Amino acid sequence: MTSKRKARVKPVEDAISYILSGGDKPWFAVRFINNIKGRGVFATEAIEQGSFVLEYRGEFISAEECRSRNYSETQSTFLYEFDWQKRQWCIDASKEDGSLGRLVNDNHKSPNCVMKKVTVNNRPHLCLFAVRNIEVGTELDYNYGDSKWSWRQKVMMIMHWLHYMIVTDVSFTSHNLR
Numbered sequence: 001m002t003s004k005r006k007a008r009v010k011p012v013e014d015a016i017s018y019i020l021s022g023g024d025k026p027w028f029a030v031r032f033i034n035n036i037k038g039r040g041v042f043a044t045e046a047i048e049q050g051s052f053v054l055e056y057r058g059e060f061i062s063a064e065e066c067r068s069r070n071y072s073e074t075q076s077t078f079l080y081e082f083d084w085q086k087r088q089w090c091i092d093a094s095k096e097d098g099s100l101g102r103l104v105n106d107n108h109k110s111p112n113c114v115m116k117k118v119t120v121n122n123r124p125h126l127c128l129f130a131v132r133n134i135e136v137g138t139e140l141d142y143n144y145g146d147s148k149w150s151w152r153q154k155v156m157m158i159m160h161w162l163h164y165m166i167v168t169d170v171s172f173t174s175h176n177l178r
């Protein structure tokens, strides 16, 4: 019996072909979410677990060069530092170049993508791969790492505040019922 299943491109090979082309896959859309998160990247087609998603493109520089750049807090969130060949490097994606990988937001609790290194022509590239099936309309996200990112604190403060409001409201209501 001949198999009719389509041969699936291997995720790393898929990543390499996009790295070499310098472009992004067409099945993603950038949308404005809110004033805290800014923009995000959303799937316009279903993505299978394990698939290559997007490259985090930017300037490949040493970590020393990266730290010497006098960037604002906002620009600094576009700097991705990583280890490669026993040294520390950085992809500086602070330039608005129209690429999508740089616009994928942080999720340190339950991200749907993970960042991995793919080496092409003796240069590392940072690529996002899906860690589970991603439905159409879902925002892409990955864990930015262990840094104490300011928005994580803001989200925690909002959660605490909401919890406080709910608890206060409940006790107020039960007090009135007595």
Ligand SMILES: C[S@@+](CC[C@H](N)C(=O)[O-])C[C@H]1O[C@@H](n2cnc3c(N)ncnc32)[C@H](O)[C@@H]1O
Pocket: 036, 037, 038, 039, 040, 074, 077, 078, 102, 103, 104, 105, 106, 107, 151, 152, 155
């Ligand atoms: C690398 S950029 C991602 C793209 C960004 N949303 C934009 O519109 O340019 C990182 C910035 O996105 C925002 N961000 C990323 N993840 C977030 C999150 N989980 N909650 C709130 N803001 C987030 C922060 O403002 C951060 O400075």
